[in-house]
Every structure is written in C-alpha cells, then in structure tokens.
Amino acid sequence: MRIITRTPPADEPRDWRQILADSFRDINSLLRYLEIDTHPAARALLASDSFPLLVPRPFAQRMQRGNPDDPLLLQVLPQASELETAPGFVADPLAEKHSNIRSGIIHKYQGRVLLLAATGCAVNCRYCFRRHFDYQNNRIGRKEWQEALDYVRSDISISEVILSGGDPLMLSDEALNELLMLIEDIPHISRLRIHTRLPVVIPQRLTDTFIRNLNNSRLGTSVVLHINHPQELHDLHAAPLQALRSGGTWLLNQSVLLNGVNNEAGILRQLSEALFSYGISPYYLHMPDRVAGTHQFDVSEQDALRLYRDLRSVLPGYLVPQLVRERAGVPFKSVMADC
Ligand code: SF4
Known part of the structure; x- marks a missing residue:
C-alpha cells in the first residue's frame, strides 16, 4: 500500500476556511479531478441530494488517481446503495434522541x-452515524452556550466535557x-476532550492559535482524531500534532471499521504504526453503527473478531485499539471480546 504525501504548491490557500470553501461539492468534478472515467449512477446522484458530497481538496489529494476503489474515495462518494433499506438499519440506531x-x-x-459545538462538518462521510x-433542534450558537453549560454546572457528577458535533473545529x-x-469556569470540570475529523481532511486547521489555547488550558485536554x-495521514500533520503533544494535549484516534476501506488486518496494522509515528495512540476501533443508508460499510461481528485476533497477533x-460497539441504552461502549 502506498502512502501518498504531497507538499502543497506555493499558491495553494493556507487558511483552512479558504481551503474548506474550495472543497469539491459535486460527484462529477471530484471524479474528473481523480481521472476516474465513470459516470455516477442516477441513484447515487439522488443519494447526494439528501446528504451532499463534500470533500476538501487536501483529502482528495491523498486519493489515488484513476482508482475508483481508493479507500478514501469510498468513504465520501455517494452510492446508489444508500437509498436501499436493510433490515436493522435505522435512522437513530443508538437512540440518541433519548439522551x-x-x-x-x-x-x-x-x-x-x-x-454539540457545531452542527456542520468539513467532510461528509457516507458512513456517518x-x-x-x-x-435543526441542536443548533446552538454563542448566545445559547451559557444556557447549555448551566446544565453542566448544575450536575457536579460531570467532570469531562466532550466537544462533538458535527465537528467542533468548524468553530x-x-x-x-x-x-x-x-x-x-465550571469548577468541577477537569477534562476537555475534542472529537474531530476536520484536521484529518484539512491539516491546516491545526493553527498555532488553536494549539496554544488548548495547551494553555487549566483543563486536562485531549484531541481524538x-x-x-493510514493513507489519511500527511506530512503536514507532523509539526502541529507534535506541538499539541509537547504542550500537554493527549492525542488519541478512533477509527470505524468499514467494509471495503479498512477491514484488513494489514491495513489496520499500518494505521496503528503510522499513528504511533505521529504521536497518536490508537484508542477505539468502532463497529459501524447500523444507520439507515450505510449497510454497504457493515462488517459482521464474526469477521471483526477474526480480524481483531489477527491484529493482536x-x-x-x-x-491495538479497543474493538467496541455502541448499543442503544447501554451507558458505556461494549468491548468485544476475542476469546
Ligand atoms: S460527524 Fe464525523 S463521521 Fe459524520 S460527517 Fe461529520 S466528520 Fe464525518
């Protein structure tokens, strides 16, 4: 497997917001850029109506030209299968509406x-949980933060705030x-965790200001990428991740086990080794959630356990990340046993 790295040309925009604004937003222009000579099925175009294609250029630059099965492309390219129904795949498999x-x-x-600090993302992942x-009913801006945090302030059993989304680094x-x-300002909060995919697809999002603010916090900070x-890691990630780490921010990674993308022990081994070389600890390997429109990414528990045994060996x-599945109504992630 080839890990593609590339130094951006001098005229490439450096500000992450400019890079985001210049993202691919339709299937044909992305395929043209990748020199892939296929016409998307009409139903794939239909799938992109309800959940549009969104791919920043730095992420597209890491895809292999001419390869319709590129593992990064498969994560973002709308497919006709998204419109099929599949038994057990529902809109809210984790019953998040109750929590x-x-x-x-x-x-x-x-x-x-x-x-939920932001409701948008810099990339639309087809497997998104x-x-x-x-x-619509979770869009809170600066005006509402205080009210949301009043809830956190009122419950002294809470010691960690997790910024999620969407992607919190859209702020x-x-x-x-x-x-x-x-x-x-909330005395009983001792830890802050940020879950994000934005720096993966736009490494320039790891700005000096972001790094400095996080490292200067009184809170114990961690960033979960x-x-x-492994092809998603880029030489542009090295310096900012090192700066975060040396300033005291813990770097972790969680992956989703995705059929056709990373469901091979060899790929997961390379991913763990690449993460280590960037100072990131493998944390979770998630079974994909059974979300309507994502059944093409599903991996059976039997196959996942077999693969996990190979990885451990x-x-x-x-x-070795923990192989976990989230289950509706269970107040922790279930670790899948391999013995
Ligand atoms: S929430 Fe995460 S998985 Fe879903 S589209 Fe955004 S970045 Fe991708």
Missing part, C-alpha cells in the same frame, strides 16, 4: 457530557477559545 436532553447536549455516559441526526479559533473559557486509513498491546 439529547436539551438543545446541544447529549448526556449518555456518567461523568461525561457531549456538547449522525447522518439523520436532528441538527473559529476565537469562538472555540470563548467556549473553552466558559467551560474552564477520526482517522480510518502482530502488534504490541499498546498499538
């Missing part, structure tokens, strides 16, 4: 709370810092 106790807050784990989520550095300060394939324990 979405108020706008912008999901409280399903003891001691931790999710704050929140692709049918009620973002500007200024807005993020404002939010960070509001959270720091969502990287599914070739890696030291600290490079």
Whole structure:
C-alpha cells in the first residue's frame, strides 16, 4: 500500500476556511479531478441530494488517481446503495434522541457530557452515524452556550466535557477559545476532550492559535482524531500534532471499521504504526453503527473478531485499539471480546 504525501504548491490557500470553501461539492468534478472515467449512477446522484458530497481538496489529494476503489474515495462518494433499506438499519440506531436532553447536549455516559459545538462538518462521510441526526433542534450558537453549560454546572457528577458535533473545529479559533473559557469556569470540570475529523481532511486547521489555547488550558485536554486509513495521514500533520503533544494535549484516534476501506488486518496494522509515528495512540476501533443508508460499510461481528485476533497477533498491546460497539441504552461502549 502506498502512502501518498504531497507538499502543497506555493499558491495553494493556507487558511483552512479558504481551503474548506474550495472543497469539491459535486460527484462529477471530484471524479474528473481523480481521472476516474465513470459516470455516477442516477441513484447515487439522488443519494447526494439528501446528504451532499463534500470533500476538501487536501483529502482528495491523498486519493489515488484513476482508482475508483481508493479507500478514501469510498468513504465520501455517494452510492446508489444508500437509498436501499436493510433490515436493522435505522435512522437513530443508538437512540440518541433519548439522551439529547436539551438543545446541544447529549448526556449518555456518567461523568461525561457531549456538547454539540457545531452542527456542520468539513467532510461528509457516507458512513456517518449522525447522518439523520436532528441538527435543526441542536443548533446552538454563542448566545445559547451559557444556557447549555448551566446544565453542566448544575450536575457536579460531570467532570469531562466532550466537544462533538458535527465537528467542533468548524468553530473559529476565537469562538472555540470563548467556549473553552466558559467551560474552564465550571469548577468541577477537569477534562476537555475534542472529537474531530476536520484536521484529518484539512491539516491546516491545526493553527498555532488553536494549539496554544488548548495547551494553555487549566483543563486536562485531549484531541481524538477520526482517522480510518493510514493513507489519511500527511506530512503536514507532523509539526502541529507534535506541538499539541509537547504542550500537554493527549492525542488519541478512533477509527470505524468499514467494509471495503479498512477491514484488513494489514491495513489496520499500518494505521496503528503510522499513528504511533505521529504521536497518536490508537484508542477505539468502532463497529459501524447500523444507520439507515450505510449497510454497504457493515462488517459482521464474526469477521471483526477474526480480524481483531489477527491484529493482536502482530502488534504490541499498546498499538491495538479497543474493538467496541455502541448499543442503544447501554451507558458505556461494549468491548468485544476475542476469546
Ligand atoms: S466528520 Fe464525523 S460527524 Fe461529520 S460527517 Fe464525518 S463521521 Fe459524520
């Protein structure tokens, strides 16, 4: 497997918002750019009506030209199969609506709370577990943060705030810092975790300001990147990740096990080794959630366990992520046993 890295040309926009604005937004222009000579099926175009294609150029640059089965492309390319129904695949498989106790807050784990800091993303992943989520009623801006955080303030059993979304790094550095300060102001919060895929698809999102603000926080900080394939790591990630780490922010990764993308022990082994070389600890390997429109990515539990055994046999324990499945109504992730 070839890991593609590329130094951007001097005239490439450096600001992440410009890069995001210049993303691919339709199937044909992405396929043309990748020199893939196929016409998308009409039903694939239909699938992109309800959940549009969105692919930033730095992510597209890591795809292999001429390869319709490129593992990065398969994560973002709308497919006709998304319109099929499949038994057991539903809009809200984790029943998040029950733990979405108020706008912008999901409280399903003891001691931790999710704050939906932003409702958009920089990339639309076809396997997304929140692709049918009620973002409309969870759109909270700066004006509503204080109200949402009043909930956190009122429950002293909560010690960790998890910024989720959408992607919380869609916020500007200024807005993020404002939010960070509001959270720091709650005495019983000791940890802040940020779940994000944005720097994976636009490495320039790891700005000096973001790194400095996070590293200067009084809170114990961690960033959980969502990287599914070793090809997603880029030489542009190295310096900012190193700066985050050396400033005291813990770097973790969670991947989703995706049929056709990373469901081979060899790929997962390369991913863990690449993560280690960037100072990121493999944390979770998630079974894909059974979300309507995503059945083409599903991997059976039997196959996942077989693959996991293979992975454990070739890696030291600290490079093996936990294989987990989230189940509706269970207040923790279920670790899948391999014995
Ligand atoms: S970045 Fe995360 S939340 Fe956004 S589309 Fe991808 S999987 Fe879904």
